[in-house]
Amino acid sequence: MHAPVETRFAVAGAMAGLAHPELDQLLPVVRWSDHFSLFGLQRRELLIVRADRLLGGQVSTDFEIGDELFDERAQAWLGALAGRIRRPINVRLDDIARVAVALSSLTDGFRRERKSAVFRIETRDGQAHKIELPLVEAIFVLQALDRLIGQRLEADEAIFTALETRAAQIEARAEALTRANREKAGSSPQRSPTLGAVYMAAGLILLAGWPLLMMLDNWIPFAAAIFLGVPFGAGLFEVGRAMRVPAYDDVMAQDARAPVTYLRSFGSEDVQLPEKPPGVMGRVILRMWDRAWFFSIPGSIIAWLARLAYTIAGRGSNRLEEQLTRAVGAVGPMVAVGRPGEDVATLGAARAYLADDDWQGFVIDLLGRSQLVLLQIESTEGTWWEFSECVRIVPRERLVLMLTARFGSQQRYDEMRILAGATLGLMLPRNIGDAAFLYFDADGTAHGAPMVWYSFLTAWARPGHVNIRRSLAPVFAKTGQS
Known part of the structure; x- marks a missing residue:
């Protein structure tokens, strides 16, 4: 028999000190x-x-x-x-x-x-x-x-x-990435509100202008506009939006409210919100929709127009972070530490770009003055350090653990729960159920908050199927923003 191999995933044996x-x-x-x-x-x-x-x-x-x-x-x-x-x-x-x-x-x-x-x-x-x-x-x-x-x-x-x-x-790639990040640490991405507006306008022309080509007799430019112009226009529009994302210092200078801190691993920045599977009636409607072209064709046009409107309004993404930024806007500005070396800012929270030896002190200071901390649970070394500092510094009623990166996985949740109990002394609920967020009372009692879905009848025309504002309503109630 081969001797056991050391891995970072060996959490199943960490049973000591648990409540049950x-x-x-x-x-x-x-x-x-x-x-x-x-x-x-x-x-x-x-x-x-x-x-x-x-x-x-x-x-x-x-x-x-x-x-x-x-x-x-x-x-x-x-x-x-x-x-x-x-x-x-x-x-x-x-x-x-x-x-x-x-x-x-x-x-x-x-x-x-x-x-x-x-x-x-x-x-x-x-x-x-x-x-x-x-x-x-x-x-x-x-x-x-x-x-x-x-x-x-x-x-x-x-x-x-x-x-x-x-x-x-994996270790070699991580070391190479760490070296590259250290070389670029502290540098801020390119920002230009004017150039960003130009990119957004050009992207909208490509996104919305292709129906005009239907009037031409030649199908080649029409096909090119659909398969090349629309994806390129969407990318151009998003880059333009990113160039207009405000810097951390500007946001903190303009907004006197205490910040909402968003902690996550860089690998989970692009987490998408899940789509709710249709129920029995939804399946019937979808089957009828697929078979009835006189409904599906105009319906598809309406859905495309609706999503275009969401895109123009800056709400066309299904990324969790962008949805969170809008949802917590009534509470305070959402801020985060930026990925070193970004050429263009990531959409969502206002980011601070720090030198490699500054980020931990910055996070500790930020945790002490945040009115709410959203922590995306992952198994990376940096995230677990942030988790331990949250447990040490942040009052329990101000901490929200986000399970969305591993949504629906009881097994992954249990690995995190056992490790948190054994190493941090934080007792979490045994069953994740349908919870996507965990929030706490002042005495440390944890509660699960499920995702609240939009109605199936309207979700088909939305970029996301989850109402984050309502999903986090119990959390916002503690801040007086329900």
Whole structure:
């Protein structure tokens, strides 16, 4: 058996100091892979490792892990799981003779090939089960099995070699990016309100002018305007908007209100708000819409005009940060630390661009005078430092944890929750449910706030389906801005 590999994801064993250790023994490791064939067939291979049992098999891709898996109901729910999946695996860990894991590759239809791990589970009565997971997901299962069954786990040396190679590549890219950021740290992106207005006007001409080309007999310029002019016009319009984003110093000088601080990793700056799947009636309407051209054609034109109007008003993006900036505008100016080396400012919060050795002191000072802190939870070193400083400095009623970068993933949330409890002493709710935000009372009691969706009848013409203002209403109520 290969010796355990050190990874940054090893949080499953950090059980000490939690409020309900007996429940954490029920906390399973849940991983799956989605398979897509060339003919459109889809399936999901699911593997669940518990302290006493290994379960898995094939389920439909719309299969959802319920909250029952992560609380007191887990025992009964897991006991009934085997009857709900195809080719079920339901094996007690004591009955496993060995688990052999070999390196392979996983190709999902037209997607690129990925490294994967094939688990072959052999029981003492001679039965065998096989399941395949992406290598980046399989590492969690490997760690859990190594801890639970010990020498009965036989992992291919190639798996750990591939993991170490991948980790080295990521580390090399991170170091190169860090060096580049340090060289450019403190430099501000280009800003020019006048030139930005020119770019925005040119982008609008390309966005809105293509219908005029329908009057021409030649279809070539019309097609070029649709497939080239519209995307280029949208990009030009967004660059123009970015050149008009005010600087941090200007915003703080013009607005006397205490700021709203937005903390996140640079890798999650482009997080998009999710779209709500249509219900039964929505599916009926969409099916009728697709089949009735006399509705869909004028409807598509109306939707395009509506989205163009949102774009002109500067509200055409579905990016979380831009939606947040508008939502918290009634509370105070939203500010953030900018990515070093940006040529053009990122749309959303007003950013301060700092030298590499200044940003932590700046963040600490900012946290002390913020009326609200929005922290996007991620597993990066910088984000966890910010998280620890928030726990140390910020009154609980002023802190909001944002789960939108990992929305809907109970497993990812649990990894963060256990690590936060073990290292920061912050007790978070066990079940994420449908919460996208966590906010706190003054005594530290945490509450989940779900996303509030716009009506299906109007969301089709909007750039985003989530009403952030209403989603954060419990938070704003604490500031007197409800």
